[in-house]
Structures are given as structure tokens and as C-alpha cells.
Amino acid sequence: MGRIVLLLLFPIFLFASHVELFKWNNGESFLTFLERKKLPLSLFYNLDNDDKKLTEDIPYTANCQMLVSSKHTMDQILIPVNDELQLHIYLTPKKRYAMDVIPIISETYKEILYTEISTVPYDAILKASGSAKLASKFVKIFKGRVDFKKNVKPGDPIVIVYEQKYRLSKPFSMPEVAGAMVEIGGVKYALYKHNDGHFYDAKGAQIEKLLFKIPIKNPRITSNFSKSRYHPILHRYRAHLGVDFGARPGTPILATGDGRVCFEGSYNGYGKTIKIRHSNGLVSLYAHQKSFCSGIHNGSSVKQGEVIGYVGSSGLSSGPHLHFGMYDGSTAINPLGVMKKTTEGFSGKEQKVFAAIRSKLDSVFNEKLRTKPKKVPFVDFQNIYYVDKDTFRVKAF
Numbered sequence: 001m002g003r004i005v006l007l008l009l010f011p012i013f014l015f016a017s018h019v020e021l022f023k024w025n026n027g028e029s030f031l032t033f034l035e036r037k038k039l040p041l042s043l044f045y046n047l048d049n050d051d052k053k054l055t056e057d058i059p060y061t062a063n064c065q066m067l068v069s070s071k072h073t074m075d076q077i078l079i080p081v082n083d084e085l086q087l088h089i090y091l092t093p094k095k096r097y098a099m100d101v102i103p104i105i106s107e108t109y110k111e112i113l114y115t116e117i118s119t120v121p122y123d124a125i126l127k128a129s130g131s132a133k134l135a136s137k138f139v140k141i142f143k144g145r146v147d148f149k150k151n152v153k154p155g156d157p158i159v160i161v162y163e164q165k166y167r168l169s170k171p172f173s174m175p176e177v178a179g180a181m182v183e184i185g186g187v188k189y190a191l192y193k194h195n196d197g198h199f200y201d202a203k204g205a206q207i208e209k210l211l212f213k214i215p216i217k218n219p220r221i222t223s224n225f226s227k228s229r230y231h232p233i234l235h236r237y238r239a240h241l242g243v244d245f246g247a248r249p250g251t252p253i254l255a256t257g258d259g260r261v262c263f264e265g266s267y268n269g270y271g272k273t274i275k276i277r278h279s280n281g282l283v284s285l286y287a288h289q290k291s292f293c294s295g296i297h298n299g300s301s302v303k304q305g306e307v308i309g310y311v312g313s314s315g316l317s318s319g320p321h322l323h324f325g326m327y328d329g330s331t332a333i334n335p336l337g338v339m340k341k342t343t344e345g346f347s348g349k350e351q352k353v354f355a356a357i358r359s360k361l362d363s364v365f366n367e368k369l370r371t372k373p374k375k376v377p378f379v380d381f382q383n384i385y386y387v388d389k390d391t392f393r394v395k396a397f
Helices: 030-036 049-056 119-128 132-143 348-371
Strands: 002-005 016-021 063-068 074-080 085-091 097-103 109-117 159-167 170-184 188-192 221-223 226-231 238-240 245-246 252-254 260-264 273-277 282-294 307-313 320-330 331-333 380-381 385-387 394-397
Touching: 049 085, 049 238, 097 238, 109 119, 109 348, 119 132, 119 159, 132 159, 132 170, 132 188, 159 348, 170 348, 188 348, 260 282, 273 307
Parallel strands: 002 380
Antiparallel strands: 016 063, 063 074, 074 085, 085 097, 109 159, 159 170, 170 188, 221 245, 226 238, 245 320, 252 307, 260 273, 273 282, 282 307, 282 320, 320 331, 385 394
16 A cells, blocks of 8 residues: 655745654753754744734644755755644745745554464564554553453454555554454454444443543633634634633633643643643643642642642633643544543433444454454655645655
8 A cells, every 4th residue: 555755845946855753852941953954043023912822832743844955955844733733834935934834744554463472462462563652542541340360361352443644655643543442352342433432332331430620610612622623714724723712810720530640830831730641542732821730740640630830821822721631652643522421321312323333343344354454564655745835835756
């Protein structure tokens, strides 16, 4: 199966330039990045508030690209902020730097992985797919459902149905698992993702028992979650990787669920920020705080509803509010999407919808168990894309 390598290059520089790859420095702000690269700070200060917020969401794992000319000039820089949008810094024909927000060019493929356990499921999936994210996802969704430390024998099969984005010929972003099964000691364990984004067993019981609560009392949402939205009037792409709650300064901020503090301090443009890692692997983020609650520090255990800090406007904030984010790995997800009641079964139309999902996945599981296919490595080939020097629109070369 082919994968497309997508590069943004000026056609006049295709043979005289080279692309340098680099990772975003953990905790580095966009302003600090501009200073370090000796780029004009006006690239940031000329942004409106929404786009300034976007620069706060650059993940520390972001794989960035820089197009460097033969004269060692930085002609273009691409910085992903999520799996749909990226910051595009470029040198104009007038030799001035400008910046805009453009879509990330990626290819999404539906894939099915069949593998057999040799020691533990994580190692088997990693070896077969090359994806640590897929291996982690599998282990996480089965956590509490199957004990992989007991009764696992070499040769026990695993099947995962998922979608994976590819960018620059490599897996990009968190894989979206539609369903997975494992057979341990002759017993099948299967999980199915319903339309609501949650996983259920064959009987329709929700697997994810850890439920989250709104981190502020009497919430007033001032800005919703959006990965990518094209503004019909401004003709620009916008994103907001979290939910903003308007509140008075000093309003208590509550832990959305049980977990352990994995970050406490100043974080990029978010100002005073706390991150909490929860037992299901998700990480919640609480930004722009005025101050932290006494006793809260990196490594602290917290309970759901415990006060961890107070609403403020630290960092790059236009006013007092709580920016609340939720991350699966480095991928931002809608925090409100994981705050739902536990379901012990479906009925009526929902039961029919779930039954259809389950039946389709069961057919895939059974076929792969019968045929035992091996994943074939894909063959790379290049299809160069560039940004037109006059219109700055992406075009195929």
C-alpha cells in the first residue's frame, strides 16, 4: 500500500533547498521559539486572540519541518498544533516573514492488524505495527477487563480495527480504534466503539468506568472545543483545543477526576497550569490559574472534586477564565465528550445501532482469526506538494 510524502515547498527552491526536521521543545512558548530563531516577534503580536490561543496548543511531541535555502535562509516553517491544523511561517517575495494557519495534509487509512502474542500484547502489537501509540491504546481499553499477566500463552491472537493518519510517510496522531479483540485461553474478549466514542463489550456494557465531572461549579462556557473550523467570513482556519469557562477571579478549580499531578507550573502561553494524569491514561489540563491550592505539586495524588487551584488570567489571557483541556497522548480531545453517564446496556433504536456495529466488527474478527494475515510493510513513494509563490495555496507538483 502506498503512502504519500507531503512537503510544502516553493517550486523555485525545489532543487536548491533542503528540509530540516525538528521536534518542538517541551514547554517552549511560541514567542521564545521566534526569539531563538531570530524571527520577528510581530508574527505573534499581530495575531488576534484566537490565533494567539492556537500557539499555546503546540504539543511537545510536534514534528516540525523547516525549508532552508542554499543561502541558509529559513524560507518556510511548518509547526503542527493538532492533527488537522499547522502554523505556516514563510518568507514572502518581498523578503518579509508572514504567518498563517493552514490545514495539515495527511492521508487516513483504514487498517486491520492481526498478530499473535509471544510475551505480552504490547510487545506483539509494537513489533507487528511499529506503533507504540496503537499498542498503548489496546492495553488501555482492555485495562480492568483482561489480566494480561495471567493465562496468556504464546500464539494467543489479537485483532485491531483502526484508522491511522499518515503525514510525511509516517503514522501521525493517535490511531482511532473502532474495535479490538483478544483470545486468551480459548476465551474471546472483544470491545466495540459505539457512535458516542465509548467502548462497550458484547452485551453493551460500557467499559470505561472512570467518569469525569466539570471542573468548576455553575459552569458558563465562553468558548467550545474545535480542532478545525474554516471561518466563512474571515476565510481563515481556527481551532480551540479545549473548553473555556468564564468565571470570577479566585473561583475554585476542581479536579475533573481521580489522578496524579504530572505538571504544576508555568506552561507556554497558558500561564499557571496544572496537568493531571488519570488511570485510563487521559491527561486533563487547567490553565490561566491565579494560584495553586496549597499542597498541590508535581506528583500529588488528587481526588475527583478536590480543589487544585483558582481561576485567574495568567499567561496570554484576555480575561479571567479557566481553559480546560483533555489529552489522549499528545492528541487533544473534546473534554465534554468524556463526561457522560455509565451505560449498562442499550435499548430501542440504540440497541439496533450497536448490534449493527458489533456484527460488522465480529465478521472482521472472525475472518482474520481464520486467515491469520500478516501485516505487509507499505512502499513509500513521493508526491511533492508546494505552496504557490503568488497565491500561497497548496498545489500538486
